[in-house]
Amino acid sequence: MLTMEREEVWNGLRNVLVGGKDGCMDEILIVDDDPIVRHFIHRMLRIQGYTCTEVEHGQEAINYLRTHRPSLIITDQQMPVMTGIQLLETLLGQLKGPPIPTILLAKDNECGVSDRAKELGVHTVLSKPLDYRKIILAVSAALS
Numbered sequence: 438m439l440t441m442e443r444e445e446v447w448n449g450l451r452n453v454l455v456g457g458k459d460g461c462m463d464e465i466l467i468v469d470d471d472p473i474v475r476h477f478i479h480r481m482l483r484i485q486g487y488t489c490t491e492v493e494h495g496q497e498a499i500n501y502l503r504t505h506r507p508s509l510i511i512t513d514q515q516m517p518v519m520t521g522i523q524l525l526e527t528l529l530g531q532l533k534g535p536p537i538p539t540i541l542l543a544k545d546n547e548c549g550v551s552d553r554a555k556e557l558g559v560h561t562v563l564s565k566p567l568d569y570r571k572i573i574l575a576v577s578a579a580l581s
Contacts, residue, residue, distance in 0.1 A: 462486065462487065462488045463487050463488070463507075463508035463509065463580050464487070464488045464489070464490065464505075464507040464508050464509075465482055465487050465488070465489045465490070465507055465508065465509045465510075465511060465576065466489075466490050466492065466498060466501065466502070466505075466507040466509070466510045466511070467479055467482075467489055467490065467491045467492070467511050467512075468492050468493075468494070468495065468497070468498045468510065468511065468512040468513065468516070468521070468524065469491075469493075469511075469512070469513040469516065469542070470493055470494055470513065470515075470516040470517055471513070472493075474513070474542075474567070475491045475493075476491075477567070477569075478511060478567075478572065479491055481569055481572065481573070482572075482573075482576065485573060485576070487576070490505070490507065493516075494516045494517055494518040494519065495512075495516060495518055495519035495520070495521070495523060495524035495527070496518045496519065498510070498512070498524055499524070499527060499528070499531070502528065502531075502532065506534070506537070507537060508537070508538070508580055509537065509538050509539070509540065509576060509579050509580055510537050510538070510539045510540070511539075511540045511542065511572075511576070512524055512525070512539065512540070512541055512542065513541075513542045513543075514541055514542060514543040514544070514547055514550055515543075515544070515547070521541050521542070521543070521554075522541075522550065522553050522554065522557070525539060525541075525554070525557045525558075525559065526557065529557060536558050538560045538579040538580065539557075539558070539559045539560055539579075540559070540560060540561045540562075540563060540572075540575050540576065540579060541554045541559045541561070541562045541563070542562075542563050542565060542567065543562055543563075543564065543565065544564070544565050545564045545565075550562070560575070560578070560579040561575040561578070561579060563575060
């Protein structure tokens with residue numbers, strides 16, 4: 438569920454523009470099983486000047502990350518195949534080089550997720566329902 442109606446979101450985004458440092462096209466990997474949420478985040482970040490790739494679950498993300506290195510990963514916690522935390526635990530042992538900044542999307546009532554996310558180096562944990570302003574600010578902070 439999103440916190441604003443579609444028209445309000447797209448109109449509001451024009452007033453928030455903070456992304457794309459120095460004209461650089463940062464690539465963001467969006468991992469979420471909900472196509473509506475993926476599309477919402479993708480479109481919102483594209484307006485901000487970011488390049489985005491969408492995948493449906495953790496295994497697709499792992500496959501993608503074998504050949505690509507995005508600037509940021511945004512992942513949902515509750516997904517089929519593996520949770521966001523399981524994805525991050527898997528990546529911790531597989532990725533070479535510096536860690537990729539990550540934003541985790543989780544419901545407020547998911548017990549212990551925030552603590553484990555911080556242990557795994559997650560930059561920000563955002564609560565659902567999503568607030569587009571918080572997403573934009575979190576992405577900007579994670580990439581700076």
